[in-house]
Amino acid sequence: MAVHAPATRPARTRAPEPVRRFRRSPGYWVYLVPSAVLLFAVVIVPFLMNIGTSFTRWSGVGTPRWTGLDNYRRLFADATFWASFQHNVALIVAMAILPTLIGLVLASALFDYIGKRFGTRTASALRAAYYLPQVLPVAVAGVVWGWMLHPSYGALNEALEAVGLGALAENWLGDPDFALASVMAIMVWFQLGYPVVIFMAGLQRVDPALYEAAEIDGASWWRRFWHITVPQIRPEISVVLLTCTIAALKVFGPIFVLTRGGPGKATIVPSYFSYQNFFEKANVGYGSAIATVLALVIVIVTFLFLRVQERA
Amino acid sequence: MTSLSLRREEARRARRARGHVTGPGPGRWAVLAALVVLAVVMLLPFAIVTLNALKSPAEYSSNGPLSLPRGFYLDGLVEFWNRVDFGRKLLNSFVISASVAVLAVVLSVLNAYALGVGRVRGRLWILVVFLMANTLPQEALAYPLYYLSKATGLYDTRLAVIIIFTVVQSAFGTYLLSAVLGEFPREIIEAAAMDGAGRWRVLWRIVVPISRPTLSVMMIFFFIWTWNEFFLPLIFLISNDNQTVPVSLGVLQGDKMMDATLSSASALLGIVPAVAFFLIFQRTLTRGVTVGAVK
Numbered sequence: 001m002a003v004h005a006p007a008t009r010p011a012r013t014r015a016p017e018p019v020r021r022f023r024r025s026p027g028y029w030v031y032l033v034p035s036a037v038l039l040f041a042v043v044i045v046p047f048l049m050n051i052g053t054s055f056t057r058w059s060g061v062g063t064p065r066w067t068g069l070d071n072y073r074r075l076f077a078d079a080t081f082w083a084s085f086q087h088n089v090a091l092i093v094a095m096a097i098l099p100t101l102i103g104l105v106l107a108s109a110l111f112d113y114i115g116k117r118f119g120t121r122t123a124s125a126l127r128a129a130y131y132l133p134q135v136l137p138v139a140v141a142g143v144v145w146g147w148m149l150h151p152s153y154g155a156l157n158e159a160l161e162a163v164g165l166g167a168l169a170e171n172w173l174g175d176p177d178f179a180l181a182s183v184m185a186i187m188v189w190f191q192l193g194y195p196v197v198i199f200m201a202g203l204q205r206v207d208p209a210l211y212e213a214a215e216i217d218g219a220s221w222w223r224r225f226w227h228i229t230v231p232q233i234r235p236e237i238s239v240v241l242l243t244c245t246i247a248a249l250k251v252f253g254p255i256f257v258l259t260r261g262g263p264g265k266a267t268i269v270p271s272y273f274s275y276q277n278f279f280e281k282a283n284v285g286y287g288s289a290i291a292t293v294l295a296l297v298i299v300i301v302t303f304l305f306l307r308v309q310e311r312a
Numbered sequence: 313m314t315s316l317s318l319r320r321e322e323a324r325r326a327r328r329a330r331g332h333v334t335g336p337g338p339g340r341w342a343v344l345a346a347l348v349v350l351a352v353v354m355l356l357p358f359a360i361v362t363l364n365a366l367k368s369p370a371e372y373s374s375n376g377p378l379s380l381p382r383g384f385y386l387d388g389l390v391e392f393w394n395r396v397d398f399g400r401k402l403l404n405s406f407v408i409s410a411s412v413a414v415l416a417v418v419l420s421v422l423n424a425y426a427l428g429v430g431r432v433r434g435r436l437w438i439l440v441v442f443l444m445a446n447t448l449p450q451e452a453l454a455y456p457l458y459y460l461s462k463a464t465g466l467y468d469t470r471l472a473v474i475i476i477f478t479v480v481q482s483a484f485g486t487y488l489l490s491a492v493l494g495e496f497p498r499e500i501i502e503a504a505a506m507d508g509a510g511r512w513r514v515l516w517r518i519v520v521p522i523s524r525p526t527l528s529v530m531m532i533f534f535f536i537w538t539w540n541e542f543f544l545p546l547i548f549l550i551s552n553d554n555q556t557v558p559v560s561l562g563v564l565q566g567d568k569m570m571d572a573t574l575s576s577a578s579a580l581l582g583i584v585p586a587v588a589f590f591l592i593f594q595r596t597l598t599r600g601v602t603v604g605a606v607k
Contacts, residue, residue, distance in 0.1 A: 279547070
């Protein structure tokens with residue numbers, strides 16, 4: 001599907017030929033061969049296999065038994081499945097929407113206010129501080145917060161007690177009422193630096209004359225933000241929203257490290273739910289169905305975003 | 313345009329007339345203070361982890377997590393290092409990430425040469441396939457890959473992880489680099505062809521050297537992204553000798569053997585290499601973080 005091999009050669013010959021032709025060189029398509037082979041082995045075939053097993057009942061050993069749409073029927077009746085997608089929505093809020101909103105205000109404040117009044121060095125130093133969590137492997141970020149929020153020795157509870165707010169101490173990750181909110185807060189912390197950096201880079205291509213003209217007309221910082229900053233860096237905003245939304249749909253590491261989907265089902269996400277079915281419950285067919293639905297959701301989201309972006 | 317520059321002049325004069333460049337005094341300090349407080353909050357976990365990784369368990373239990381350490385107590389770090397054979401994990405992570413970075417850049421270059429310079433037929437659809445390969449969740453590939461790697465004897469080898477991430481990263485690299493090479497000046501290529509250079513030589517002697525800045529940014533990104541990966545390495549690298557840094561730390565989280573200081577030691581050992589890469593690559597990164605963003 002990927003390579004239309006022989007078709008390329010005649011197409012090339014209509015270009016003005018150099019005096020000495022390429023020495024009978026094959027078409028450019030040969031450069032795609034190594035990737036085509038690997039892509040088939042690592043992505044295309046496994047993806048089709050995954051779709052195939054989603055129509056079967058299979059423990060991972062022996063022969064899969066064809067069951068048609070059974071897994072999908074079970075899936076749509078499964079409360080855990082719906083819960084996992086609800087948590088995904090919560091994580092989209094925490095990883096895409098909140099960081100984008102806060103990131104816009106921060107980037108604009110750093111660029112348009114701090115940079116002009118306290119110098120670009122101050123602005124860069126603050127930007128670096130906001131960005132630092134982003135450099136961590138997300139699993140390590142989970143280890144850091146798993147330690148900070150540990151119910152018996154975690155720093156947060158100890159700190160609350162130290163300042164006399166011991167009553168506010170909670171089992172942040174172990175209490176079903178707080179677990180999802182805690183994970184969300186951690187993900188905001190982790191994600192925030194990315195939009196700040198992207199937006200600040202985007203602001204650099206905005207013509208300063210726009211801001212100055214607005215300033216003369218007496219526009220407040222807020223109005224400049226709303227009428228200049230946001231429209232001018234709209235491409236960056238949609239890229240950040242898209243990449244962060246996809247990251248939120250795929251999230252696995254922090255859930256594995258922090259809560260393993262628990263307590264109960266309080267923080268289960270599709271990715272971890274499919275992992276459980278693959279490797280803990282030996283329900284490979286069911287896990288494949290979850291993974292297939294997740295893939296479909298991600299493809300649809302990507303497609304919708306690109307359409308909206310084209311129209312804008 | 314002229315009216316804009318006139319206005320700019322006007323603005324400058326207006327500001328001078330107001331006597332200061334800055335606007336209201338106390339307000340701006342309040343804004344700065346708020347932003348600095350936020351920065352401190354963002355950095356606090358790093359600071360607390362570092363403080364407590366340098367305390368003895370006794371000191372931790374008597375003074376709590378917020379006190380400054382009395383000295384440099386390194387036993388916790390050393391103990392954790394030895395217990396998980398951390399040097400080995402660093403080596404594994406390094407071997408995997410460096411191999412992927414190099415191989416994925418090579419593959420991206422080959423593909424982008426065909427798509428961007430060669431303008432192979434159907435390139436739009438080929439690009440869509442590459443983009444899909446990068447967008448698909450790894451969950452939808454994980455079990456078949458696990459099954460196939462067992463069938464081919466690649467399960468629990470670093471090679472399996474290297475191959476998989478080479479494909480995943482180069483799919484993104486192809487997408488990015490095809491756009492870059494699409495703008496490659498054709499005169500240069502035609503001049504080289506005129507002098508009798510074949511396509512292979514044009515690629516390695518002309519296209520690659522000229523695109524070096526982009527390629528080095530890509531290589532750094534592939535290295536760091538692969539270093540940070542968790543899901544597939546967790547599935548594929550089960551034996552202690554093959555695990556990467558994030559996998560070994562992630563699996564130990566919540567382990568009964570881990571007490572407070574040992575946990576913070578483990579967190580610190582995960583933080584240090586990541587921050588080191590950030591500092592080493594910072595210049596390239598801040599330029600490059602936007603490379604994929606807007607074109």
